[in-house]
Amino acid sequence: MNADHDPGALAARLPLRLDIDGGVPLAELTAAVNGVCQQAEDRTHSVVVLWLPTSSFDPKGWPGEISIQDANRWERAVRRLERLAAASIAVVSGACGGPALDLLLATDYRIATAELRLLLPVNDGHVWPGMAVHRLVNQVGVARARQLLVGGHDISAQQALDIGLVDELSSAASDALRAAASRLGRISGKELAIRRQLVLEAPATSFEDALGTHLAACDRELRRLHGRGEPDEERSARTGDR
Structure with missing residues (x-):
């Protein structure tokens, strides 16, 4: 149907x-x-x-x-x-x-x-x-x-x-x-939740502490745009350390 x-x-x-x-x-x-x-x-x-x-x-x-x-x-x-x-x-x-x-x-x-x-x-x-x-x-x-x-x-x-x-x-x-x-x-879902969390945490988070989380979100978005799926936890952790 x-x-x-x-x-x-x-x-x-x-x-x-x-x-x-x-x-x-x-x-x-x-x-x-x-x-x-x-x-x-x-x-x-x-x-x-x-x-x-x-x-x-x-x-x-x-x-x-x-x-x-x-x-x-x-x-x-x-x-x-x-x-x-x-x-x-x-x-x-x-x-x-x-x-x-x-x-x-x-x-x-x-x-x-x-x-x-x-x-x-x-x-x-x-x-x-x-x-x-x-x-x-x-x-x-x-x-x-x-x-x-x-x-x-x-x-x-x-x-x-x-x-x-x-x-x-x-x-x-x-x-x-x-x-x-x-x-x-049209934008509701996990991607909205990730971006909302970044906004909510920003006032109480230093740039250095926020960088890893934002890079992990950017990595996820790049994978979405290029059709490569979600990054695994290991890759997200490595991205966050850079």
């Missing part, structure tokens, strides 16, 4: 969708994120779409009554999403804070409506010191992150676009999503 007419093949190419409800317990959110990650890991060239709608949940009440073990499991789930071979897209509108903000900062491409307001979770005047702080520093720099953390102000959609926390503002989010999913679907 032609893959274009095979229902199973067609379904495998459709984006995986996860709707995030910030009002549910953290354990349920963690399970939901791990669930969609597992589905993505069982596919090739998949795209994960996270819908982060406006919620009656108060993002500044994050994280609520949880244990440190709950926080650890949540952070590991978000990190799992961030490191998928699948491309990830977030569609966000209205107030976005707490778990929605964590997930937004872990995605590859971010589409927002003009109503977006990013809210840093604050309890008794103190910002929640989760990994969203780490990602903010990596993504907008120390100075800008310091201003956001100390100021404690909401971030408007235009401000989020200007500083790179979202990639696109759209009044037709569904249309923007279809275009982004089509574009990212």
Whole structure:
């Protein structure tokens, strides 16, 4: 059967969708994120779409009554999403804070409506010191992150676009999503994961330490371009030593 007419093949190419409800317990959110990650890991060239709608949940009440073990499991789930071979897209509108903000900062491409307001979770005047702080520093720099953390102000959609926390503002989010999913679907996979990892590690890695990893990635790309397949571990190790 032609893959274009095979229902199973067609379904495998459709984006995986996860709707995030910030009002549910953290354990349920963690399970939901791990669930969609597992589905993505069982596919090739998949795209994960996270819908982060406006919620009656108060993002500044994050994280609520949880244990440190709950926080650890949540952070590991978000990190799992961030490191998928699948491309990830977030569609966000209205107030976005707490778990929605964590997930937004872990995605590859971010589409927002003009109503977006990013809210840093604050309890008794103190910002929640989760990994969203780490990602903010990596993504907008120390100075800008310091201003956001100390100021404690909401971030408007235009401000989020200007500083790179979202990639696109759209009044037709569904249309923007279809275009982004089509574009990212063509590059989703192990090659995207390798390049994403290089980007994520760059701020904390010296040139000398990063050189071997980048050369190994270049060797892999040269082999792909010339149809020679993936390098074996031994060759990658030798390349990394040069």
